[in-house]
Amino acid sequence: MVCCTAYCAAEAQFNHKVAERDVRRYRRRGADATTRLLLAELRRWPLEGRRLLDIGGGIGVISRELADTGIASATIVEASPAYLEVARREAGSQYGTRPTQFILGDFAVIADTLPDADVVTLDRVVCCYPDAEALLQKAAGRARQLLAFTYPRDRWYVRTLIVLENLWMRITGKEFRAFVHTPDRMGAVLESAGLVRDTRRETLVWTFDLYHRGIAV
Numbered sequence: 001m002v003c004c005t006a007y008c009a010a011e012a013q014f015n016h017k018v019a020e021r022d023v024r025r026y027r028r029r030g031a032d033a034t035t036r037l038l039l040a041e042l043r044r045w046p047l048e049g050r051r052l053l054d055i056g057g058g059i060g061v062i063s064r065e066l067a068d069t070g071i072a073s074a075t076i077v078e079a080s081p082a083y084l085e086v087a088r089r090e091a092g093s094q095y096g097t098r099p100t101q102f103i104l105g106d107f108a109v110i111a112d113t114l115p116d117a118d119v120v121t122l123d124r125v126v127c128c129y130p131d132a133e134a135l136l137q138k139a140a141g142r143a144r145q146l147l148a149f150t151y152p153r154d155r156w157y158v159r160t161l162i163v164l165e166n167l168w169m170r171i172t173g174k175e176f177r178a179f180v181h182t183p184d185r186m187g188a189v190l191e192s193a194g195l196v197r198d199t200r201r202e203t204l205v206w207t208f209d210l211y212h213r214g215i216a217v
């Protein structure tokens with residue numbers, strides 16, 4: 001699935017109001033629990049001098065939080081113009097001389113135009129995209145060392161929540177839909193791209209997986 005259903009739905013769903021609300025919450029409470037889990041696991045790896053690609057980076061929390069690790073550069077690819085604009089504004093002078101790129105687009109569509117990165121992240125992104133396998137295949141294609149992502153657990157109560165959320169979207173006339181994708185199928189895509197799973201962590205609702213290329217980093 002490419003533009004427009006996925007891209008335009010994300011644009012409407014993650015609008016300026018939502019982006020500003022997310023900024024206020026981040027200023028008040030810091031990164032959300034799922035993001036903190038991803039950050040803590042990533043910090044176990046040497047990140048200094050590495051290039052980060054954050055797909056569906058929202059307001060840019062991951063690249064901001066990892067600024068103190070010495071990562072060499074960051075690229076945020078976002079399908080939502082509002083999120084990207086806020087991410088750029090919030091980045092401000094935070095990163096010193098570290099180059100940060102902000103790219104608008106559906107990553108599954110534009111991936112082949114982007115350079116590789118050492119570390120690729122997708123925090124709560126595959127659940128916003130109908131074709132998670134296509135998205136992950138493209139993400140794996142850009143990941144030289146690590147690929148970390150979070151997604152809703154494939155459990156009956158999570159599926160029920162998502163069905164109710166989607167029902168509400170439909171009733172309120174919104175195009176956006178959330179998805180619970182099958183972990184085994186997503187894992188198979190990453191493994192066939194040469195990645196090996198190193199870590200899986202779970203909360204009640206979310207799964208965090210970290211894959212690596214099986215080479216020393």
Ligand SMILES: C[S@@+](CC[C@H](N)C(=O)[O-])C[C@H]1O[C@@H](n2cnc3c(N)ncnc32)[C@H](O)[C@@H]1O
Pocket residue numbers: 010011014035055056057058059061077078079080083105106107108122123124125128129135
């Ligand atoms: C639930 S938000 C999560 C944002 C951020 N990663 C976080 O955890 O706070 C999902 C984000 O993924 C973006 N997204 C979904 N599919 C995408 C795609 N194919 N390419 C780029 N961005 C995408 C959406 O625009 C949205 O900003």
